[in-house]
Amino acid sequence: MQKNYFLSLIFFPLILLAQNYHQYVNPFIGTGGHGHTFPGATLPFGMVQLSPDTRIDGSWDGCSGYHYSDNLIYGFSHTHLSGTGVSDYGDILLMPTMGVESFVPTEYSSRFSHVNEKASAGFYSVHLDKYDVDVELTTSTRVGFHKYKFNKEGKANIILDLNHRDKLLDGKIKIIDNKTIEVYRKSESWATNQQIWARIEFNQSMSFGKVQSHQNWENLNYASKIIDNGLIISRNVKEGDELMVKVSLSFTGFEGARLNTMEIKDWDFQKVKTKAEEIWNKELSKIEVKSTDKNKLTIFYTALYHTMLQPNVAQDLDGKYMGRDFKVHQAKDFEYFTVFSLWDTFRAAHPLYTLIQKRRTVDFIKTFIRQYEEGGRLPVWELAANETDCMIGYHSVSVIADAMMKGFEFDYEKVYEASKHSAMLNHLGLEAYKKNGFISIDDEHESVSKTVEYAYDDWCIAQMALKLQKMEDYHYFMERSQSWKNLFDPETKLFRPKKNGAWLTPFDGREVNNHFTEGNSWHYSFFAPHDIYGLIQFHGGNKNFEKKLDELFKLPTQTTGRNQVDITGLIGQYAHGNEPSHHVAYLYNYVGKPEKTKQRVHQILDTFYTNSPDGLIGNEDCGQMSAWYILSTMGIYAVTPGEIGWQTTTPYFDEIKINFEDGTSQIITKNTSKVDLHNLGFGNVQKLIQKDPQPIVPVPYFQYKNRSFADEMIVEIKSLNPEDTIYFINYIDGVTYKLGYTLYSNPVSIYATSELSSYIERDGVKSKIVSAQFYKRPHDYSIQIKSKVHPLYTADAPEALLDGIQGTENWRKGDWQGYQGTDFEAVIDLKKMTEISFVSANFLQDARPWILMPKSMKVYTSTDGKNFQLLGEIETSVKPEDEKLQIETLKVDGKTTARYIKVIAENYGELPESHISAGEPAYIFVDEILVE
Numbered sequence: 047m048q049k050n051y052f053l054s055l056i057f058f059p060l061i062l063l064a065q066n067y068h069q070y071v072n073p074f075i076g077t078g079g080h081g082h083t084f085p086g087a088t089l090p091f092g093m094v095q096l097s098p099d100t101r102i103d104g105s106w107d108g109c110s111g112y113h114y115s116d117n118l119i120y121g122f123s124h125t126h127l128s129g130t131g132v133s134d135y136g137d138i139l140l141m142p143t144m145g146v147e148s149f150v151p152t153e154y155s156s157r158f159s160h161v162n163e164k165a166s167a168g169f170y171s172v173h174l175d176k177y178d179v180d181v182e183l184t185t186s187t188r189v190g191f192h193k194y195k196f197n198k199e200g201k202a203n204i205i206l207d208l209n210h211r212d213k214l215l216d217g218k219i220k221i222i223d224n225k226t227i228e229v230y231r232k233s234e235s236w237a238t239n240q241q242i243w244a245r246i247e248f249n250q251s252m253s254f255g256k257v258q259s260h261q262n263w264e265n266l267n268y269a270s271k272i273i274d275n276g277l278i279i280s281r282n283v284k285e286g287d288e289l290m291v292k293v294s295l296s297f298t299g300f301e302g303a304r305l306n307t308m309e310i311k312d313w314d315f316q317k318v319k320t321k322a323e324e325i326w327n328k329e330l331s332k333i334e335v336k337s338t339d340k341n342k343l344t345i346f347y348t349a350l351y352h353t354m355l356q357p358n359v360a361q362d363l364d365g366k367y368m369g370r371d372f373k374v375h376q377a378k379d380f381e382y383f384t385v386f387s388l389w390d391t392f393r394a395a396h397p398l399y400t401l402i403q404k405r406r407t408v409d410f411i412k413t414f415i416r417q418y419e420e421g422g423r424l425p426v427w428e429l430a431a432n433e434t435d436c437m438i439g440y441h442s443v444s445v446i447a448d449a450m451m452k453g454f455e456f457d458y459e460k461v462y463e464a465s466k467h468s469a470m471l472n473h474l475g476l477e478a479y480k481k482n483g484f485i486s487i488d489d490e491h492e493s494v495s496k497t498v499e500y501a502y503d504d505w506c507i508a509q510m511a512l513k514l515q516k517m518e519d520y521h522y523f524m525e526r527s528q529s530w531k532n533l534f535d536p537e538t539k540l541f542r543p544k545k546n547g548a549w550l551t552p553f554d555g556r557e558v559n560n561h562f563t564e565g566n567s568w569h570y571s572f573f574a575p576h577d578i579y580g581l582i583q584f585h586g587g588n589k590n591f592e593k594k595l596d597e598l599f600k601l602p603t604q605t606t607g608r609n610q611v612d613i614t615g616l617i618g619q620y621a622h623g624n625e626p627s628h629h630v631a632y633l634y635n636y637v638g639k640p641e642k643t644k645q646r647v648h649q650i651l652d653t654f655y656t657n658s659p660d661g662l663i664g665n666e667d668c669g670q671m672s673a674w675y676i677l678s679t680m681g682i683y684a685v686t687p688g689e690i691g692w693q694t695t696t697p698y699f700d701e702i703k704i705n706f707e708d709g710t711s712q713i714i715t716k717n718t719s720k721v722d723l724h725n726l727g728f729g730n731v732q733k734l735i736q737k738d739p740q741p742i743v744p745v746p747y748f749q750y751k752n753r754s755f756a757d758e759m760i761v762e763i764k765s766l767n768p769e770d771t772i773y774f775i776n777y778i779d780g781v782t783y784k785l786g787y788t789l790y791s792n793p794v795s796i797y798a799t800s801e802l803s804s805y806i807e808r809d810g811v812k813s814k815i816v817s818a819q820f821y822k823r824p825h826d827y828s829i830q831i832k833s834k835v836h837p838l839y840t841a842d843a844p845e846a847l848l849d850g851i852q853g854t855e856n857w858r859k860g861d862w863q864g865y866q867g868t869d870f871e872a873v874i875d876l877k878k879m880t881e882i883s884f885v886s887a888n889f890l891q892d893a894r895p896w897i898l899m900p901k902s903m904k905v906y907t908s909t910d911g912k913n914f915q916l917l918g919e920i921e922t923s924v925k926p927e928d929e930k931l932q933i934e935t936l937k938v939d940g941k942t943t944a945r946y947i948k949v950i951a952e953n954y955g956e957l958p959e960s961h962i963s964a965g966e967p968a969y970i971f972v973d974e975i976l977v978e
Contacts, residue, residue: 067330078114078659096190129666136211168322237432349672370421387668389437397684491858505576524739547818557607615663623664839864853973867967900951907944
């Protein structure tokens with residue numbers, strides 16, 4: 047007995063140590079480089095993210111409010127986004143100072159050193175050098191808890207600045223008593239109508255001094271006064287004095303903020319900190335890793351921690367939440383959440399949640415249902431009750447389908463109704479997608495990415511329809527899910543944009559442009575996750591597909607075209623720093639080369655995840671980057687969410703134990719069979735028996751020189767399969783002079799403005815109809831461009847400026863010519879002496895992506911093309927600070943006779959100081975010069 051008792055004394059602390067998983071969390075991972083994480087205190091999926099802010103602007107690397115390269119702290123705010131590429135949040139800033147009473151951030155900020163900074167799961171601390179103040183932060187789900195220690199005697203101030211970070215639309219600070227204030231903040235940034243309420247309580251009596259307000263109040267006493275956007279709260283302190291502050295949040299109102307204060311009923315900071323650690327340990331212990339490498343344990347558990355920073359609880363303790371209709375609603379049998387970065391998280395984070403966050407997975411989907419009912423459609427990228435419509439697809443259907451196939455219980459009929467609704471809308475290119483089987487450059491920007499991602503989402507809806515035995519819908523959506531085939535270029539074996547029925551030419555698979563979402567063709571050409579075997583078939587079989595994968599990983603890492611900051615972590619043209627590539631390393635499994643999957647997966651694990659501030663190779667993206675790591679270390683990945691069964695590889699650690707919410711567990715080792723890995727977590731769930739869908743016939747494509755012409759246009763019609771039968775019809779000025787479609791045998795000659803339509807028939811199955819418009823130019827004018835056009839914005843040819851086709855506000859479709867950092871200059875030859883009454887040109891402004899109106903346009907005329915006389919000059923009426931997307935026609939009047947017209951538009955130059963990218967060279971966008 048004594049021996050056994052002695053052994054228990056030895057092993058008891060070791061067991062406790064092994065269960066203390068929060069010790070392996072390093073919240074500084076991802077706060078440097080481009081990870082965009084924050085180091086502050088929060089709980090799993092908590093409403094509060096209490097963290098220091100070292101950035102007051104919307105800079106890209108400051109999206110979370112903090113960057114490790116900084117040495118100034120502006121204060122501590124209560125909401126933060128983890129790993130996004132767009133700035134928002136940073137609500138309710140508090141900053142303790144000594145002596146300084148100012149609302150100017152550069153005046154109340156303080157230097158700090160990372161030497162005096164600590165962060166762990168649920169806790170953050172730092173020393174403010176300027177004021178000799180020690181700050182400690184912890185949190186409950188809805189309440190942030192501050193503790194300040196003042197190390198010298200004097201007047202201590204707490205600055206409450208509602209102007210911090212995004213644009214303040216409305217602010218109210220209400221003084222309740224000498225220990226309590228209540229705050230309302232309405233702001234505009236990524237979320238255009240973000241509202242938050244807070245109750246701030248102090249553990250000691252305070253005085254209220256300088257205010258920042260539209261009203262002239264000075265030396266306030268607490269008398270239920272209401273201030274607009276700033277307040278300085280003060281107290282005289284002695285050396286060593288401590289002050290504690292609790293800030294409870296609500297998205298519904300002051301009543302909710304008051305109720306939520308009940309989460310922390312006393313002023314025991316250590317008790318709250320310890321509870322936060324316990325909660326994190328419980329969540330982190332859902333996956334137990336055995337390893338002697340503490341560095342790898344830190345990377346793993348920090349990754350697991352990052353997957354639990356969002357989505358965030360958005361309801362009060364009584365279940366009230368702010369709906370997508372900006373009305374308060376009641377959740378009864380679930381928790382309501384916000385922050386759904388679905389373009390990122392459908393790939394790995396949500397599949398991971400189906401293993402270790404089963405209850406929350408159901409709550410996420412019930413939240414989706416409420417957002418559909420109250421906001422009109424399923425979330426795309428929802429933030430604080432706002433649909434930002436950031437990114438593409440309707441990927442909430444992927445999360446729904448994956449959970450449905452895995453047997454999670456919720457209202458299947460309602461989610462199917464909502465999913466079908468999203469797919470049947472007529473926005474964001476969907477109308478063209480449904481009609482034509484693909485999206486063209488002419489229809490919508492990011493056309494390739496939207497086509498292939500819609501196709502996957504449609505497959506997800508088809509699986510739901512099959513489960514619900516809605517067979518007509520099943521076949522309809524399975525047909526739509528094959529739309530990727532219409533953009534597969536048989537020559538390059540890449541997904542290639544189409545414009546006016548033809549392949550985009552010239553084409554470079556490495557070019558980053560407006561036809562892809564944060565990527566290029568190489569990044570997207572392996573995205574048919576629901577039809578990998580079909581993609582292999584289009585490549586000509588396993589060997590060819592394997593060679594294409596090899597080529598992807600061995601290409602030069604340089605991209606061409608636009609500089610895209612999201613494209614990082616390159617191995618060849620594989621880009622791990624952004625999501626479209628995340629499944630690709632696992633595709634070797636489909637061609638019988640699992641050793642290549644293992645080699646690439648382990649290379650990524652070893653190279654792109656480190657225990658350092660820049661330890662993430664790209665944006666964390668609300669847990670997606672880390673979820674990839676977690677799944678891959680377990681030897682599994684969801685190439686096709688919505689399909690039961692994981693793609694597998696060799697696990698990374700010697701042993702991993704997964705503890706499921708039902709009390710069962712499963713151990714993974716490097717010797718675990720592929721079958722067991724494939725079925726991990728869902729081996730007892732019955733798979734759907736697939737019904738063979740009718741393969742689609744890909745649409746034909748046209749070949750021609752230019753869509754506008756002077757006399758005659760020759761058009762060829764081709765198909766992917768030379769043996770296909772092609773039919774066409776030619777509408778001239780909207781009228782066809784033949785009865786029905788005609789069998790195509792020879793190139794078509796066009797002499798007038800026409801619309802050419804064509805389809806393919808193969809074994810009795812017809813393709814979708816594809817159409818192209820051809821324009822006979824109204825004049826035989828020619829144009830010589832003197833300036834250097836930007837290679838991404840050529841509008842196909844110089845003649846595009848004279849073809850009569852007007853560019854629209856959607857400039858990303860490619861109808862505008864762009865000139866960066868230079869004036870626009872062109873000479874038009876009218877071919878003969880012509881009477882002129884005016885010359886006009888259209889210009890576009892979209893200030894955020896650097897497109898500004900020219901300062902002015904000058905028009906010159908000439909009879910010989912050498913000697914030009916000024917006809918007139920006109921200045922723009924649009925201010926460079928105006929962020930409204932708009933088109934302005936600049937027109938110079940003046941009667942004269944000439945043959946040559948010279949147009950010069952003066953570039954604005956460097957972007958103004960008010961612009962987030964001040965100092966960068968602006969663009970001129972021009973289209974359609976009219977000479978009358």
